[in-house]
Amino acid sequence: NAGVTQTPKFQVLKTGQSMTLQCAQDMNHEYMSWYRQDPGMGLRLIHYSVGAGITDQGEVPNGYNVSRSTTEDFPLRLLSAAPSQTSVYFCASSPHRGAQPQHFGDGTRLSIL
């Protein structure tokens, strides 16, 4: 049972480039979410999904896009990378909506030059 798998673990981008951070869970969890973690600021919610085909914005959604075509996958897209998006990104899942994140991926450390 792999839990929540994030790829890649590290990435360096140039300003203006786009990329997709992958997140997959094998626990048949309904709720999935993306967070960014910056020093001294805890985790901030970017986007979340309460089920396949349903997504919504979190606290800091600008510059990011998500989709949820299957229960298992919840990719995060950076449309045009900016230095302010340099951060550590975590994907998380929970069995159902209303249950706060219980399983986190190992994170993606992203640097935008």
Add this chain to the structure above:
Amino acid sequence: GQQVMQIPQYQHVQEGEDFTTYCNSSTTLSNIQWYKQRPGGHPVFLIQLVKSGEVKKQKRLTFQFGEAKKNSSLHITATQTTDVGTYFCAGPMKTSYDKVIFGPGTSLSVIP
């Protein structure tokens, strides 16, 4: 907007000493969660508290939810080097139960 604060931001303790971190929300929370993140790692879910005044224990860790459901605490008895990490509290946002707001965390260092 809704805020979740934690104090202290940093705490250095001698191994064997006790440690407490406090979490305060600007609004009442329907529930609260605690997480631990080791340096370089990902957050790990520790516990959820739901009831006003609830107290839960996990070995040397004691979690408490305030009567007004606006604050919470995590107390570690006789710290060990394995307790090193950052402890976060989190709860659902008032505007949407599906959105989670995290506190900034308390970083614990344990001196052997």
